Amino acid sequence: MNEAKARDCLCRMGERLYHRGLVHGTAGNLSMRIDDGWLMTPTNTCLGDLDPERLSKLDAQGRLVSGDKPSKEAFLHTSVYAVRNEAEAIIHTHSTHSVAVSCLDHPEGCPVLPPLTAYYVMRVGELALVPYYRPGDTSLADAVRDAAVKHACVLLANHGPVIAGKGLNEALYALEELEETAKLHLLLQGMKTKPLSEDEVRELMG
Numbered sequence: 001m002n003e004a005k006a007r008d009c010l011c012r013m014g015e016r017l018y019h020r021g022l023v024h025g026t027a028g029n030l031s032m033r034i035d036d037g038w039l040m041t042p043t044n045t046c047l048g049d050l051d052p053e054r055l056s057k058l059d060a061q062g063r064l065v066s067g068d069k070p071s072k073e074a075f076l077h078t079s080v081y082a083v084r085n086e087a088e089a090i091i092h093t094h095s096t097h098s099v100a101v102s103c104l105d106h107p108e109g110c111p112v113l114p115p116l117t118a119y120y121v122m123r124v125g126e127l128a129l130v131p132y133y134r135p136g137d138t139s140l141a142d143a144v145r146d147a148a149v150k151h152a153c154v155l156l157a158n159h160g161p162v163i164a165g166k167g168l169n170e171a172l173y174a175l176e177e178l179e180e181t182a183k184l185h186l187l188l189q190g191m192k193t194k195p196l197s198e199d200e201v202r203e204l205m206g
């Protein structure tokens with residue numbers, strides 16, 4: 001995709017996330033791979049009101065080439081691209097229900113969310129949980145990179161999701177499935193639920 005089109009796509013995606021209520025304030029950040037590096041949302045900006053000219057352009061080494069100062073999670077984004085060759089776009093949000101799930105006490109070895117529906121399994125697959133680190137901490141980027149080797153969707157404890165996709169739309173659809181499943185999981189708290197069986201999940205994962 002050419003750079004002008006990528007700039008336009010990022011701004012439209014920011015607006016879409018904002019109007020869907022999936023981002024608020026200046027939380028969250030977006031990026032896209034381009035031929036000579038990455039485009040990323042600038043730090044402390046509202047994703048609903050992005051200016052294509054002010055997006056941060058980073059070179060292949062992650063250095064700022066033009067635009068405003070990049071997101072404090074820039075290193076997290078570039079670390080995920082480094083281990084996921086197919087990833088062309090990354091969305092990070094503080095979407096409410098996903099964040100609520102990220103604040104629960106998750107026993108070691110249990111899935112972060114149960115496979116409640118087929119679409120959750122198809123779009124999100126296996127969600128990895130990364131322990132809490134301060135936003136922008138390079139240790140957070142390192143932990144996310146390690147998790148991203150096997151997982152396109154990662155949930156940062158007490159923070160929010162990071163989703164890599166072959167394009168922005170693929171990342172959005174996974175994020176929306178995650179957010180809705182997190183909502184279902186919270187709605188079902190205290191009720192006897194029957195998630196998909198291991199065989200049903202295996203069939204969907206292919």
Ligand SMILES: O=C(CO)COP(=O)(O)O
Nearest residue numbers: 028029043044071072135
């Ligand atoms: O979500 C955020 C931090 O985790 C937002 O930070 P930035 O405004 O620096 O992108």
Ligand SMILES: [Zn+2]
Nearest residue numbers: 028093135160
């Ligand atoms: Zn964040």
